[in-house]
Amino acid sequence: MPADGLDQLRGFxxxxxxxxxxxxxxxxxxxxxxxxPIRRVSAVRLPQAGPPAQWCRLTRRGLSSPKYRLCIVRENxxxxxSEVGGRxxxxxxxxxxxxxxxxTRRGCDRVMAYAFNLARTRRRHVTSATKSNGIIHxxxxxxxxxxxxxxxxxxxxxxxxxxxxxxxxxxxxxxxxDVVVASNLFGDILSDLGAAVVGSIGLAPSAxxxxxxxx
Numbered sequence: 001m002p003a004d005g006l007d008q009l010r011g012f013x014x015x016x017x018x019x020x021x022x023x024x025x026x027x028x029x030x031x032x033x034x035x036x037p038i039r040r041v042s043a044v045r046l047p048q049a050g051p052p053a054q055w056c057r058l059t060r061r062g063l064s065s066p067k068y069r070l071c072i073v074r075e076n077x078x079x080x081x082s083e084v085g086g087r088x089x090x091x092x093x094x095x096x097x098x099x100x101x102x103x104t105r106r107g108c109d110r111v112m113a114y115a116f117n118l119a120r121t122r123r124r125h126v127t128s129a130t131k132s133n134g135i136i137h138x139x140x141x142x143x144x145x146x147x148x149x150x151x152x153x154x155x156x157x158x159x160x161x162x163x164x165x166x167x168x169x170x171x172x173x174x175x176x177x178d179v180v181v182a183s184n185l186f187g188d189i190l191s192d193l194g195a196a197v198v199g200s201i202g203l204a205p206s207a208x209x210x211x212x213x214x215x
Contacts, residue, residue, distance in 0.1 A: 001034045009038065017208075039076050039208045070170075070194045071122065072180045073115040074187025076208060078102045079138075081184045103138045103183070108145040114211040115181035116153040122178050126150070128160035129182035129190060142183060167193055174198075 002008070009015055017038065021030050084100035112128075119126045128146045132139035143160065150158050161169065163186050169176060170193050182190055195204035 001037070005034075006037060036081070070174060070177050070180065071118065072182060072187055072191045072194060073111060073118065074182055074191060075107060075111040075184050076187075077184075078104060078107045079184030101138050103141055105145060108142060109149055110211045112146055112149040112181055113152075114209075115179050116149065116156055119156050119179040120153075124155060125157045125159075125178035126153075127166075127177055127180045128158070129163050129166055129180060129186040130160050131163050131186075133162060138183075146181070163189070166190070170194060170197060 015038075017035075020034060021027070080099075080101045082100055082102040084102055085098045087095065087097045089095045112126075115126050128143070130139050130143055130146075132143050146158075146160065150156070163182075166180075167189070170190065174194075174197055180190060181187075191204070191206065192201055195201040198204065
């Protein structure tokens, strides 16, 4: 990407982003040097998975119905993809790498509020992806914020699942879900899985959105 690439993009309300990457370019270079800087001018990733193809898994299971459509709302600025961390003692036997996960109240609340507002236009159901039984600081905080934000949206049904069983339910019971809100890493995994369940990762549309658009 050109050095002024982000400045070139700033003047547009929307951009179309296609597939990128090349075998000669390490994945972390194309990701952190191109994709993530572009995504971080927004805060929400919104992949949707529906059954548009004749050969999708849902069709074969008799579940190909317009009401079985997943929408994953993924926090896109912080979480597990925070840039806090680094490497120590490079190229020695003591070499180590540290990556810090960062969850903020503002980051959690705005992505969750977006998910609840979206659910108002759909089937009024929001599921939270968590792992608070194993990740003892950030995910209990995520659960607390989900519970607090949910109080402001009466009439919206809620549930939450640990990410491991949630992935199983995506495959076995995709009809259970409407809007799923997740941290950066969990949303990344679930959006690809949801697309694969309906046939192919290339079939599910997605967008990076600002949940607080400036008028």
